[in-house]
Amino acid sequence: MALDFSLTDEQKQLQQLARRFAREQVAPVAKENDEQARVPWELVEQLYEIGLLNISVPEAAGGLGLGLVEEVIIGEELGWADMGFYTIPMASELGITPILLAGSEEQQKRFLGPLTERPSLASFALSEPGNGSDAAALRTRAVRDGDHYVISGTKMWISNAKEADFNVVFATLNPEMRHKGVIAIVVENDREGVSFNKIHGKMGQRAAPTYEIIYDDVRVPAENLLGDEQSGFKIAMLTLDKTRIPVAAGSVGVARRALDEAAKYALEREAFGRPIADFQAIQFKLANMKIGLETARIYTLYAAWLADRGDPAHISASAVAKAYASEIAFEAANEAIQTLGGYGYVNDFPVEKLLRDAKLNQIYEGTNEIQRIIIARDILRALK
């Protein structure tokens, strides 16, 4: 009887709260925010007011200390309404996680405490113009100078970067040492020498802000270092092993929305004198969406449950969940467009946006090719 798929009463309440917020506040403005590439800060404020922002901040730092299962429950609902908007709180958790994993109690209070006192965000700066998947090839330099590090270099594609209080920056003490030379350090955005360029022209997820960050000899106190001088790369990888699970959750939300929109339309639209829902070709599309959605949801929750228990099996499971859920979401969006025919191709209906949004889930927090490398490594290691 140890196996139990039920949510607790608290988790059900969280789901209801997130669902209501997603339906009533996020979904109605998703099209407008997408069209205008507008960051809906008022929704971030409301998310904070209802207690769903930065939920992983520990109780000792003034937060709720919730786990990945709870993040997944919320993520599906927000992803259903607007994956672009969901990337904002999701990327904030991405910035919080390295501090949870490697920050001292004092650092957790100093950096995470303020995130619970007002609507505010964190962010995570690993990628650079010249490297993404090969993260150990990063070029942003950190030079020790007395009780400070001097950071210089350029980060690319950083979600929330400018809106956040701070970025967790990965920089190298010596590029030739590759991953062994990488440090993780918290760089507050109000330090001298930090500047941002907003990235325009994104295909989807246009409500989420994305930036290039330039660090021009930024002096950062050594007390902002997370872990030690050898542990930065490990911190980055341990973080992503967890935070790709919410990407899967958002993808489940996108897939559910695609199914909802396709099924509704199929019952209303008539062709050859009957609703297109009567045609088995359309029914099979809906059934296939359902198969993908249900399997992705249960597996994503499983990966989150493993991670919350500290089970190392979450490393491979989170890669499976992220790759699978983002692929079924893209496929569900594609099939929803096909179900709506010509109407699916224009933005009067929400399905073309689902496809544009879902594409990013196959790319960020490790492309799906990188997820397959992680999964294959796990399979082969077990046999050696």
Ligand SMILES: Cc1cc2nc3c(=O)[nH]c(=O)nc-3n(C[C@H](O)[C@H](O)[C@H](O)COP(=O)(O)OP(=O)(O)OC[C@H]3O[C@@H](n4cnc5c(N)ncnc54)[C@H](O)[C@@H]3O)c2cc1C
């Ligand atoms: C909107 C957006 C938001 C983002 N937010 C953040 C953020 O907040 N913080 C952050 O640090 N980064 C962020 N990223 C960066 C993102 O994580 C990277 O884009 C991603 O990791 C891929 O890196 P890349 O773009 O450099 O592609 P590359 O690494 O150049 O890869 C190009 C292609 O080659 C493939 N490839 C590379 N290596 C291999 C290999 N060994 N085997 C097989 N295939 C391979 C890749 O899968 C991909 O298909 C964001 C990106 C976008 C677009």
